[in-house]
Amino acid sequence: MEPVPYFLGVMFLKLTISQIAKLAGVSKSTVSRALNGSEYVSEKTKRRILEIIRKYDYVPDSKAVSLSKKKTFTVGLVLPSTSGPFYGEVIRGVEEVLSAKKYFTLLTILDSGQDVKQARKRYLSMIREKRVDGAIVFDPTVDKTTVHKLSESKIPIVFLLKDFQDFGIDSVMVDNLSGSARMVDHLVEVHGYKRIAFVKGPEVSDDSEQRFQGFVESLKRHNLCCDDLLVFNSDFTFEGGRKVFQELRKKLNKLEAIFCANDEMALGIIEEMKKEGIQIGKDIAVVGFDDAFWSAYIDPPLTTVHQPMYEVGKISAQRVLERINNPDVFKDPVKIMLQTQLVVRKSCGC
Amino acid sequence: MEPVPYFLGVMFLKLTISQIAKLAGVSKSTVSRALNGSEYVSEKTKRRILEIIRKYDYVPDSKAVSLSKKKTFTVGLVLPSTSGPFYGEVIRGVEEVLSAKKYFTLLTILDSGQDVKQARKRYLSMIREKRVDGAIVFDPTVDKTTVHKLSESKIPIVFLLKDFQDFGIDSVMVDNLSGSARMVDHLVEVHGYKRIAFVKGPEVSDDSEQRFQGFVESLKRHNLCCDDLLVFNSDFTFEGGRKVFQELRKKLNKLEAIFCANDEMALGIIEEMKKEGIQIGKDIAVVGFDDAFWSAYIDPPLTTVHQPMYEVGKISAQRVLERINNPDVFKDPVKIMLQTQLVVRKSCGC
């Protein structure tokens, strides 16, 4: 046996498969077979080898395994950020299915550190260096070039909340439009509101746009879609909501309800209204979209639309694994649409 | 040149360093040198090689690089969960420093899927299979055996919010005790409250215990630590807070302030009080600990203690990288203590 380093009187071998083989008096191949439950090892030898492996607490080096198996058992997860309840839910969904199948999650956050362009290069590297067997990408402001590169990568990609079927990429979407329409249905049908304002998010946001479309569609269905729709532009932030209130206040008497494209803006408006002594849900309804964690606990509890982000995570991870494990089976890119859920609380007047 | 697969009329080489070498008419070694900016390549050759690499869009396979360099450029991050504002902040901090240094983050969540024991085995595997160069572990209910195994691993580990210096492991802590004491100082010194109740979290929680200690210490300093301290046991949840209120209500007239060991419980109590028409901040003060995202937006805005989780993430990542890049330099395990910040809002009566 080779000379071996000693430490605190304990013998420390550099544990490799060859060392184990030597200790067991067999070849590397046989150890490998014992390890991977191959049928071509005798029970006797296998037991002896496994005993030695246990005794020396040997664990195969994942880097070597990955290299020869051409598989990392890792899936990349790209998220815009980690703040807010949203992304945590996605991670939870993804991790749950990946961990059940013994896969690991390699995380990249777009808003951490430098600019987004840099972050984008980073996740592209991650994919092109073959650090992962597949990837789940949530990048709301992604550009065509990047999507192209993604589609050229030979590993399965699932895109979240954006439809790139045309690029041959699977996507998992949330049906913002009908979620939004259902909210308006509720305001009109249950409460009989006719004068409803809409507060948009930033212009670049597809989500905001889809929610607006749902708003319009529902109004149309109820023959309430007149020319002077009350629409305000904002930016999805709390502060933005407060500012919108200043614009709103003159037209307040004409209004019965305000539908904000997300909860944060709704909260901003509600805070301002409370300062003015306006009773939300009574004098006027204010509703949001997202079902943020706190939306149940504010005063009054916010009526909103829940986005199934946990399911988004789960489904997309399942999808990626499906593709990874059936690489040969050619299937058209899939677009999975998940439904939202109307969460009725107090702020709509219920 | 070897026969080459065709696809859609486009030539697809299996791009490896050998292929590139062949195309450039040099050896693998030279390509490798050009790639890694070694000084021992002539400018001319280097340029030619890099041009070919660019043209064919070659990217070295990370698995092979990792194997021969014995380095994965990946750091493991273990978190208890992803819900709540907390963990998102840690991730942000970690990712920010890791991404700046071109490292990747391999994430494991303890509460995803099966039981925690399973999850613990998973992150131990991650480390023992050498998937990562170092790891940041946040596992509040970790057992000694696991810590032992961690300390035996040859890679740097930083433990979050638990002190395992004795095991030779670095740790990054938050000073719960003095944060809590400062809160009580505020209640006593600014508001003159004398009768303050404390609501504990689950018994197993170190955090809860330390916050309680801080509470006691401050009371002692102010000569307010009498025998019949009002202490309630709960569980860190919203529901738990509501239940505590039922216990509290008989003793309500004796109380001036309630200090909850976290924000969620404070919110539960506040909700119940509002139902009874009790004016928080006026009739009685209710304060929390954590500075959850929503704590500024509830009614009244919650006075609480902010935990610097973003900094915890940042510092621990820096620490890990430091150790990774100076493996030979033996240094004693470090315990870094981060300070909390008192966030004064309305619920204390301010």
Add this chain to the structure above:
DNA sequence: TTTATGTGTGGAACCGGTTCCATATTTCCT
């Protein structure tokens, strides 16, 4: 007994890079 069949094992090639060492070529110095 001979031939086919099957089982258990070792050796070697391979995965795709890095790095050490030897060697060829050029440059510099005396």
Add this chain to the structure above:
DNA sequence: AGGAAATATGGAACCGGTTCCACACATAAA
């Protein structure tokens, strides 16, 4: 001009596994 030093490159070994192939040996069928 001759030899030393510096520069540029190729070849081979190596990282730590997996897997194909050949072969030895045992057993079953002809």
